[in-house]
Amino acid sequence: MIKNKLQNLSKPLIYTTLCFFYVSIFILPSFFIPFNIYLYLFGIGFASLFILKVPEVGLYTIVLCTMIYERFFTLQPIILDVNIYKIYPIDVLLAVTFISFLIHHFGNLGSKEIKYTRLEKATFIFFLTLIVALVYSIIKNPDKELALATFKNYSYLLILFLTIFIIRTKVQFKRIIKVFLAGGIILIGFIIYGLATGNGLWSEFTPGTRFLAQTHTYYLLLPVFIAIVFLTYGKEIYGHIKTQAIILVQSVGIVAGMHRHLWLGFLSGLATIFLLSNKEKRKVALKNILGILLVVLIVFSIVIWITAMLNTDINIKASSYTQRFIERVQSLFTLKSSNIEEAAGWRLKAWQEGLVQYSKNPILGIGFGKMLNVEFKGFVSTVEMRALHNELLGVLIQTGIIGLIPFLFINYYLIKYFIKLYKAKISEQPELIALFAFYVATCVGLLFSLYLVTNMLNIFYWIAMGLIVSLYKMYKLDQIK
16 A cells, blocks of 8 residues: 555655655754764755756755754754854755756756746846845945855745746646645644643744744745645645645634734635635635634634533633733734834834934935834833834835835736736646735735745745646746746
8 A cells, every 4th residue: 555655646745755854854853962974964965866867856855854943944954063153054056956957957958948938027126135235234234144144044935936937837836836745634633632732843033922833834835825725726645535624724824823923814815715716616715714714613622612511621721822812813803002002013113214214314224234213112122123024114224215116027927927827727727826826815914924034934935835836837928928
């Protein structure tokens, strides 16, 4: 039976499983012992060998390892004695994947010439403006290390090009969708752990009570959107009943994460799916979405009832979660300056102070590496300019108009290409709608959190874009201008 399942898997997916295994050999021991260079070289080294054989395996491995291990894969530096080198595992695998692509592309005489879309050209121009901002920052700003770190985090946008270069066939497109779905299944274990213990694994990096870390909550969005769209289109992923159950559990995880901007993003994604479905499928989509919400409500009510009957605290801590949940929901509607929620009030004040600094140089911005003093409710806090929790403002303030304009054009072309694909009614439309719903949800997140300057988050924004552009290129719509 196992042999038959392995035979159904393609070589790239088998290699991806092996890569994940070897990276895990390095990461899992690091939870208990200090950094070990030999485990690092063994795990990353063997994973690199498989990636060099098949370039797309590198992209799949990066997606899967980030979804599961997040910062332990994306932010683990190399430590030698007292020296720390901020070359992370994701950096190494990205470099190896790019090298593998170059080897296979130029070594294959039958490889097609790479043609660039306007979105790719806009992305390249945006990257050039980041280089300009970096040079300007090194000249003007004293904290050169922070400026370089900020530039590096923005530079993960290059994974968009890697996605477009590698995912060039419908088969490859289907494979990466399967990788996202597999990651979503593994994350169910994190949901169960968070509900059982009352505190999500690695959620301590975000203030407040969280049953699931922000990163894992965000990673669940795309698998949930894919499953909902497939269910709406009458297609199977895990099996009809299993699909509904998995969507239910993953949706509970998104709500239990207690991240308000992700709630807004989740609702925006669901609304996008609903609006993009035709009249007949819209009824199915609404039925599925409302059905899942109803089951969540029923399960939630039963848990509270059991807790009340037992008159004791069980591991799920439903009563405390209910109170915290209500507080978080109410804060979304509390916008008056006199009683605005503290985090929201601080953000608004920080944005105002950032714009004051920006007004000193509207064309080039203030550059990377600057700090901002924010006075709110009698207290003064110092924050990095890149951490304003509004990425559009972050780009504008740090890179000026010359940085914001190409960034806006990137998103303009993405929406334009999606509309053309959507109107063409291509066979991959369910995945396309799910990807666009994820893009919309991420755009909502850009306005409230750090999705461009955090590598464990921004790679999914750029990969989702890259996959839509890949589909656009596959179908050669409008002769790829």
